[in-house]
Amino acid sequence: MSSFEFPGEYYEIMRRDFRPLAAETEFLASFVAPGGRVLDLGCGTGTNLRELGARGFSCVGVDQSASFIDYARKAGGPGVAYVHGKAEEFVADAPFDLVYSLFMTLNYLPRQELRPLLERTRKHLSPGGRLVLEFGHLLNFVENYQPHTVAHHRAEGVLITRLARQSVNPHAANWRNEETLLVRGPDGQVAMYDNFFDQSVLTGPEVRELLTETGFTVTAEYGGFRKEPAPGHGRGPLVIVAAPTEEFTA
Structure with a gap:
């Protein structure tokens, strides 16, 4: 359960103190070809999507906060559309080349909803597409x-x-x-x-296992958005990149 119904402009201010927007943008853009389609599950106020849209990507953002989606729509940005709703209920009308979920959005879901979300997300991806997950771990x-x-x-x-x-x-x-x-x-x-x-409270092994079981292959893991290696001591951020497993059958 979560509630983020406060003005989006205040979230934007707080976000700046937590998140490296320039590094996030470069990181995400590196996994999709120019002009590709991008889906942000848990887009908040659309901060990442505005940056990606300005680079020529076609972007869709989904978030369950009416306040944040309202702010995102008013903030505008080229090539960006927003959907008010739950990430686990979103249905795409065309495949995406990159799907990502950042800033612990994955953690907000009850455990029993993680598998259905990942199964649906795999179907959202085009062949050769990539899924990027950042989540809070133990x-x-x-x-x-x-x-x-x-x-x-x-x-x-x-x-x-x-x-x-x-x-x-x-x-x-x-x-x-x-x-x-x-x-x-x-x-x-x-x-x-x-x-x-x-x-x-998720763990790395738990998420890797779920990805494998829902038809993904982990292609890379990083300790941040500058593609630094995930530290051996297990502290700090964990960013997992995965691709649909070609031979997977539901």
Whole structure:
């Protein structure tokens, strides 16, 4: 379960403090030929797609947050279309050359929905296409766990104070994050938003096994978007690139 119904412009500000947009764009673009079709599952406010669309790719983004999709549509961008809905329910009308899911979108799904999502995603891909998955794995959660956190994000006269409470259900391998966002706008007015999300605590072996069972072959793994090797100690980001397995039959 998750809720991201707050103004997209505030998400954009917070995202800048977390994500290397230029590196992400170069990374994603390297897996698709010029003019190719790209699908972002869990596109948020469309940040990645606007960059890829500006490079001439034909892009579709899917997200279940009405607020974020509304922001993305208003932000525009050449060659980009948006669908408000759940990633696991999206039906494509034509194949894509690249499908990706970043920033722990995969973790927001209950475990029982991962297999159907990957099976459907394989059918979205054209022959020779690529799937890119970035997700939070076990040591990310272990090392980053703090019962309470306070963070500040600033940009364009806006101050966002994020108050977060984290709790873990070890028996369900579930991580819940409950946030209150206090936003002071350029006019000095203050608004408050509640935000929460549940995340499944995944492991690398678990995701690799699911990919194999749903008709994918892992072609590369990286420890970030500059294509650095995944570190042996298992900490930090894990980005998996996979291709449809040709001989796979459902």
